[in-house]
Amino acid sequence: MLLNREDVEKLCLLSRLEITPEEMDDVSAKLSDIVNMVNQLQDAETSGVLPMAHPLDQSQRMRKDKVTETDNQEQYQQNAPLVERGLYLVPKVIE
Amino acid sequence: MHDATISQLAQKLKNRTISSKELTEYFLTRISRLDPSLNSFITVSQEEALAQAKAADARLASGDVTPLTGIPIAHKDIFCTKGVKTSCGSRILDNFVSPYDATAVAKLKAAGAVMLGKTNMDEFAMGSSNETSFYGPVHNPWDTDRVPGGSSGGSAAAVAARLVSGATGTDTGGSIRQPAALTGITGLKPTYGRISRYGMVAFASSLDQAGTLTRTAEDAALMLQIMAGADERDSTSLPESVPDFSRAQRSIWENITIGVPDNFFDDSLETQNAQLIREALSVFEKLGARIKDIHLEHIRLSVPAYYVVASAEASSNLSRFDGVRFGHRAKHFEDLAEFYMRTRGEGFGSEVKRRILTGTYVLSAGYYDAYYLQAQKVRQLISQDFARAFETVDLIAGPTTPTPAFRIGQKTDDPIQMYLNDIYTIGAPLAGLPALSIPCGFVKNLPVGLQLIGPHLSEEKLLKAGFYYQQETDWHNHVPPGYEA
Numbered sequence: 001m002l003l004n005r006e007d008v009e010k011l012c013l014l015s016r017l018e019i020t021p022e023e024m025d026d027v028s029a030k031l032s033d034i035v036n037m038v039n040q041l042q043d044a045e046t047s048g049v050l051p052m053a054h055p056l057d058q059s060q061r062m063r064k065d066k067v068t069e070t071d072n073q074e075q076y077q078q079n080a081p082l083v084e085r086g087l088y089l090v091p092k093v094i095e
Numbered sequence: 096m097h098d099a100t101i102s103q104l105a106q107k108l109k110n111r112t113i114s115s116k117e118l119t120e121y122f123l124t125r126i127s128r129l130d131p132s133l134n135s136f137i138t139v140s141q142e143e144a145l146a147q148a149k150a151a152d153a154r155l156a157s158g159d160v161t162p163l164t165g166i167p168i169a170h171k172d173i174f175c176t177k178g179v180k181t182s183c184g185s186r187i188l189d190n191f192v193s194p195y196d197a198t199a200v201a202k203l204k205a206a207g208a209v210m211l212g213k214t215n216m217d218e219f220a221m222g223s224s225n226e227t228s229f230y231g232p233v234h235n236p237w238d239t240d241r242v243p244g245g246s247s248g249g250s251a252a253a254v255a256a257r258l259v260s261g262a263t264g265t266d267t268g269g270s271i272r273q274p275a276a277l278t279g280i281t282g283l284k285p286t287y288g289r290i291s292r293y294g295m296v297a298f299a300s301s302l303d304q305a306g307t308l309t310r311t312a313e314d315a316a317l318m319l320q321i322m323a324g325a326d327e328r329d330s331t332s333l334p335e336s337v338p339d340f341s342r343a344q345r346s347i348w349e350n351i352t353i354g355v356p357d358n359f360f361d362d363s364l365e366t367q368n369a370q371l372i373r374e375a376l377s378v379f380e381k382l383g384a385r386i387k388d389i390h391l392e393h394i395r396l397s398v399p400a401y402y403v404v405a406s407a408e409a410s411s412n413l414s415r416f417d418g419v420r421f422g423h424r425a426k427h428f429e430d431l432a433e434f435y436m437r438t439r440g441e442g443f444g445s446e447v448k449r450r451i452l453t454g455t456y457v458l459s460a461g462y463y464d465a466y467y468l469q470a471q472k473v474r475q476l477i478s479q480d481f482a483r484a485f486e487t488v489d490l491i492a493g494p495t496t497p498t499p500a501f502r503i504g505q506k507t508d509d510p511i512q513m514y515l516n517d518i519y520t521i522g523a524p525l526a527g528l529p530a531l532s533i534p535c536g537f538v539k540n541l542p543v544g545l546q547l548i549g550p551h552l553s554e555e556k557l558l559k560a561g562f563y564y565q566q567e568t569d570w571h572n573h574v575p576p577g578y579e580a
Contacts, residue, residue: 011459013432023445037402038402038470040399051472051474055301058288058333061334076421081419090434091430
């Protein structure tokens with residue numbers, strides 16, 4: 001297999017994604033299949049080819065730097081898991 | 096009534112032979128009666144629909160109408176809809192009520208369309224069978240043991256079963272055209288940027304494009320007309336003006352040249368499907384089109400290029416789901432890392448996890464050049480192949496899918512087999528090209544789709560070809576057994 005358990009565990013940490021121990025073998029096997037499939041790209045002759053940045057070769061438009069959005073804090077926080085006095089509550093992040 | 100197209104219903108509404116309220120109530124009843132067999136809706140927004148129908152009737156009385164005023168439609172649950180749950184088919188957004196409307200939704204609302212609800216889809220649009228949805232698979236109305244395709248499978252099944260007159264969808268690698276083909280309807284993926292992505296939950300930003308699922312190409316033109324156009328809120332939306340698609344569609348037929356890539360008639364294409372595609376091409380020949388054999392040299396690399404680009408962009412886009420400001424949050428955790436990991440581990444399904452991990456892998460230190468950069472170079476080559484082909488042909492035609500709808504569960508254990516189902520549809524989004532799938536026959540009572548691909552901003556040509564084809568054929572009028580009444 002192209003990706004072993006350790007590789008997948010590292011990817012999980014980088015992605016902040018929990019995979020249960022029971023899922024681990026299946027995930028490693030399927031990820032290895034996918035990486036094997038995308039490895040076909042390595043054979044393509046691409047020297048001198050510019051990587052695509054936009055399918056229609058457009059560049060990013062700029063807009064005027066002015067305020068367009070109004071304050072919707074209360075409405076937005078209705079979707080929040082935990083809010084107190086208008087603040088999003090999160091677990092303790094400083095040891 | 097349910098068998099009428101948007102264009103026919105618009106006429107009836109305009110003549111006042113029917114009201115939007117009657118139409119809306121009729122379709123809502125139909126959904127509650129028939130959708131349990133399909134699971135095509137995640138949310139039915141009855142209250143909002145009836146209020147919108149009432150407003151539409153007032154507009155119809157005043158004469159201030161668009162072709163969509165009073166027409167019942169549905170939105171794929173990837174589009175943000177103000178005050179209505181927007182889940183994207185995921186547990187992580189199961190409790191998310193959007194505080195705003197996507198631009199495409201707002202435009203259809205402003206045109207007076209009535210939203211009946213939000214349709215089921217593969218989780219975060221990642222899938223080709225609608226089996227990755229947190230809300231369970233959607234069943235194909237032509238055979239409920241089979242998939243409707245994905246990821247816009249709910250929209251496709253609902254339109255095919257006549258539960259709604261038209262629906263929105265999104266296409267990243269084939270997610271409009273493939274389900275349209277497998278359910279016998281018309282699916283349009285416009286040029287990248289033709290419709291604003293604002294308010295569309297992002298999967299792969301350089302590929303994602305909103306579009307339509309309708310019964311006919313005529314109806315696709317009506318919906319696109321309203322949805323298309325530049326948007327200040329999406330800097331990748333195209334600044335080009337929007338032509339009159341319905342008018343272009345009905346203009347006098349000019350003889351065109353249709354290119355048929357030999358690569359689209361490979362071993363994966365089933366013989367009977369190939370036969371139907373050739374018959375469809377002969378319909379265009381009768382119309383006076385010239386058929387020309389072409390070759391797209393790098394298209395064979397489209398599946399690997401797509402899975403690198405799409406997964407990389409997905410891993411980045413989906414990092415916003417962290418359980419802090421909205422969405423699912425894990426209840427039990429020890430520290431911050433575990434808080435994120437468990438929230439996301441519980442919130443995402445297995446296909447989404449696979450794509451995030453794949454994306455993280457191809458973007459990780461030491462691999463970026465070999466995978467992401469190489470994929471964007473291959474994408475350039477694929478795009479150049481199309482551009483060269485369009486120097487001598489007006490449109491490219493071929494199959495939408497290699498086979499008719501497969502059975503539910505048949506490919507869930509083999510992601511690669513599932514990915515290969517998109518082999519003919521992935522090229523167009525990689526090159527940002529518009530493409531259309533139209534019904535062109537049946538194999539063992541299962542619908543088959545013909546795919547037409549055009550140059551950038553050629554929706555007029557595509558919709559015209561679709562319209563003329565549908566004047567000559569009646570495949571789009573077939574109703575799935577059990578859904579006729």
